[in-house]
Amino acid sequence: MSVQNKKLSPDQQESLLSVLEKRFENNMNRHKNIKWDQVLSKLKNNPKKLWTLDEMERTEGEPDVVAYDEKTNEYIFFDCSAESPKGRRSLCYDHEALEKRKENKPKDSVLNLASEMGLKILNEEEYRELQKLGKFDTKTSSWIATPDTIRKLGGAIFADFRYDTIFIYHNGAESYYAARGFRGSVRV
The missing domain is CATH 3.10.100 (Mannose-Binding Protein A; Chain A)
Structure with missing residues (x-):
């Protein structure tokens, strides 16, 4: 099955979004001048990307927002676990x-x-x-x-x-x- 067809259930989405929001709030140095509500809006409209972020989380990568690309209007997430996932x-x-x-x-x-x-x-x-x-x-x-x-x-x-x-x-x-x-x- 391709990434295109993979989606999280509503409960899985809420759980992941809660984890991402908490990590976002606890690491504001990684994303100065970025507001969570703007990131959240993008995430809710991208189920394929939510699935990918969940895979990053599942494999212990601890994804977090690290930048915003104004040219493409995209938020960039990196694995931010202290050690390699x-x-x-x-x-x-x-x-x-x-x-x-x-x-x-x-x-x-x-x-x-x-x-x-x-x-x-x-x-x-x-x-x-x-x-x-x-x-x-x-x-x-x-x-x-x-x-x-x-x-x-x-x-x-x-x-x-x-x-x-x-x-x-x-x-x-x-x-x-x-x-x-x-x-x-x-x-x-």
Whole structure:
């Protein structure tokens, strides 16, 4: 079933909206000059995006509003869990990498799962923007969108925050680790 056809029940919607509102109110530093009632109006008119946000929440990403894009009139949500989302770890980078593994295959890949959830994984610029809002991935790391030039050579990149510094580094795309997941974004 595609993301297009997935919807939450009215009770699930209310529960999710309550969680998102509380997180919004508790983290005003992430979204200065944005009003919850405006975000709420957009959310209520986008059941597909609500489903995606629920998937982010279900996998422990703790989605929150981090920006408003005036050009597109969209609110931008990022996974804001302190560490890489627990429900999205131990994944290789993409389907090609998953197919290359002959033994000990992970259950899925980052790009497959992100697509199923209706997410876009954070790129390096977005990851750096996230780190301006707090300290994230101080004990874990997160795969980030990998440029084609790196991916064609078999690699993929990830990021973390150590020693008060954002580190961007590489691994083979087929590798996976219990402490590495991915962070996503969704526009509403």
